Amino acid sequence: MTITIDGSRIDHILEILVKAANGDYDVRVALSEHDDPFLEVELGVNYLLEELIERRDQNQAQHQELLARARQLAEQQDELVLALSTPVIAVWPGILALPLVGRVDDERAAAMTVALLDRVVAERASHVILDLTGVGAIAPSTMPAILRMVRAIGLLGARCLITGIRPELAQQIIALSDRDAHVQALAQLSDALALVLREKGALRR
Amino acid sequence: MPFRYEEKTTPKGAPLLVVHASGHVSFADAEELGNRLVAKGPNHRWLVLTLTEKGLEYAPAARKHFQTMKDDYGSLATVVTSPIVRAAINMMMRLFGGAPNFRMFSDEAEALTWLDAVRPVR
Numbered sequence: 001m002t003i004t005i006d007g008s009r010i011d012h013i014l015e016i017l018v019k020a021a022n023g024d025y026d027v028r029v030a031l032s033e034h035d036d037p038f039l040e041v042e043l044g045v046n047y048l049l050e051e052l053i054e055r056r057d058q059n060q061a062q063h064q065e066l067l068a069r070a071r072q073l074a075e076q077q078d079e080l081v082l083a084l085s086t087p088v089i090a091v092w093p094g095i096l097a098l099p100l101v102g103r104v105d106d107e108r109a110a111a112m113t114v115a116l117l118d119r120v121v122a123e124r125a126s127h128v129i130l131d132l133t134g135v136g137a138i139a140p141s142t143m144p145a146i147l148r149m150v151r152a153i154g155l156l157g158a159r160c161l162i163t164g165i166r167p168e169l170a171q172q173i174i175a176l177s178d179r180d181a182h183v184q185a186l187a188q189l190s191d192a193l194a195l196v197l198r199e200k201g202a203l204r205r
Numbered sequence: 206m207p208f209r210y211e212e213k214t215t216p217k218g219a220p221l222l223v224v225h226a227s228g229h230v231s232f233a234d235a236e237e238l239g240n241r242l243v244a245k246g247p248n249h250r251w252l253v254l255t256l257t258e259k260g261l262e263y264a265p266a267a268r269k270h271f272q273t274m275k276d277d278y279g280s281l282a283t284v285v286t287s288p289i290v291r292a293a294i295n296m297m298m299r300l301f302g303g304a305p306n307f308r309m310f311s312d313e314a315e316a317l318t319w320l321d322a323v324r325p326v327r
Contacts, residue, residue, distance in 0.1 A: 033259075035288040043292045047300075050265045 005038050013045060025052045086115040094126040095196055097189060101134035109145040117152055125158045127196045131189040133164030143172050150183055161185070161192040207234045207261070210241070215252060217321040222248045227258035232266035239270060242277035252279045252320045256313065259287040263297070272301045280306035280323045282316035 012029060019027045028049060029042040085108055091097045096119055098112070120128060130150070132138075138146065150160045163186045165173070173183070186192045209225040224238065241248040263271075281304070285291045291309060298304060306323060310316040 031289050031292075033288045035291075039288055039292040040295055043289070043296050047265070047268075047296060054265055 001037070003036055003038060005036075009034075009038065009042070013042060016045060016049075020049055020052070025049050025056065082111055086112045088116055088119045090119075090123055090125075091129070091193060092197065092200075092202070094124065094200070095129070095193070096120065096123060096125045096127070097129040097131060097193070099131040099134065099189065104135060104138045104142055104146070106139065106142050106145060109142045109149070113145070113149040113152065116149065117156065120153055120156050120158050126200075128153050128158050128160045129163060129189055129192040129196070130160060131163045131192075132166070132169060133189070135164075135166075135169070138169060138172065140172065143176055147173070147176065147183070159184070161196070163187065163189045163192045207231070208238055212248070215317055215321045219321065220248075220251050221317075221320065222251045222253045224253060224255045225258075226255055226261050228261065230261070230263045230267045232264060232270055235263075235267035235270040239274050239277070242274055244277070246277070249277060250279045253281045254313070254316055254320060255281065255283040257283060257285050257287070257290050257294075259290065261287070261290045261293070263293060268297050268300065271297060275301070275304055278306070280320055281308075282320050283307070283309050284311065284313050284316050285309050286311060 016027050016029050026049075029045050031039065031042055031046070085102070087099060089097045089099070096116070098116055100112075104112075116128065119125065130146075150162070153160045161184045165185050170185075186195065207226060207228040207230045211223040211225070213221045213223055215221045222241065240246055242251070242253075243249060283294060285294065294309060298307070308316075308319060310319070
């Protein structure tokens, strides 16, 4: 088959293809009522551009969906981390234990305080054992927040005992002020639990 | 509406669905035609005569939907006067890999004669 095509039609198609290759899919080959097979080529280019737009829109929608899913997962992860970072356990009726693991910063201390005070009220707790055995480090600015939490527990009518204090933490507590140093400390969580249970009359010597 | 339907008979008395097509055909329009031709539709396996007008365009989703109707009409004759519309239908045929019992005409009378000649046993 031999057909004669006006050069301007080919130039126009090439111009459209260059634009499409640069990411502009909104361009279209202007169609005239030429009754020849090249019209199908021109139309085919337009159909291809429409397909590209459809695929682009699908990809964008998929991308948005993935972003939303990633945000949702991040939120769930934050909630999980928060829950795991503040594992308040009712070890006996009225006795709560908070075994801390890892680094405690201001944000975590604030979350811990909220969660712990809520539980003290909800469980009508008389004693809270704060176990620092697994704490690697406490940010210097965070220690006052922890000691404030201890005082807040006292204001709610419960007594706070701290266990597992490492030498460097002890120095931190002392360095803060004498006023805060009156916190009752014991070596291990089991010691604190035994003491409280004896006080409650639940354990005999 | 891009599609206007008429239920008629061919010169030899066979049931005929005439589709007047103009403007921009959307997926919903194509789906409406498909619903007439499906197994429980009112025009299933009928002969179909499509009369197209200049400027007729098909949305990408509509083009794809036509492919699903291959087995739902008896024979399909399309009367085309615009080269652009003809090119569009040719392109669709290429995309579908052809369609059974389909032909394009530039004259309605010729189309009806062909439909009567090829009409399938119902």
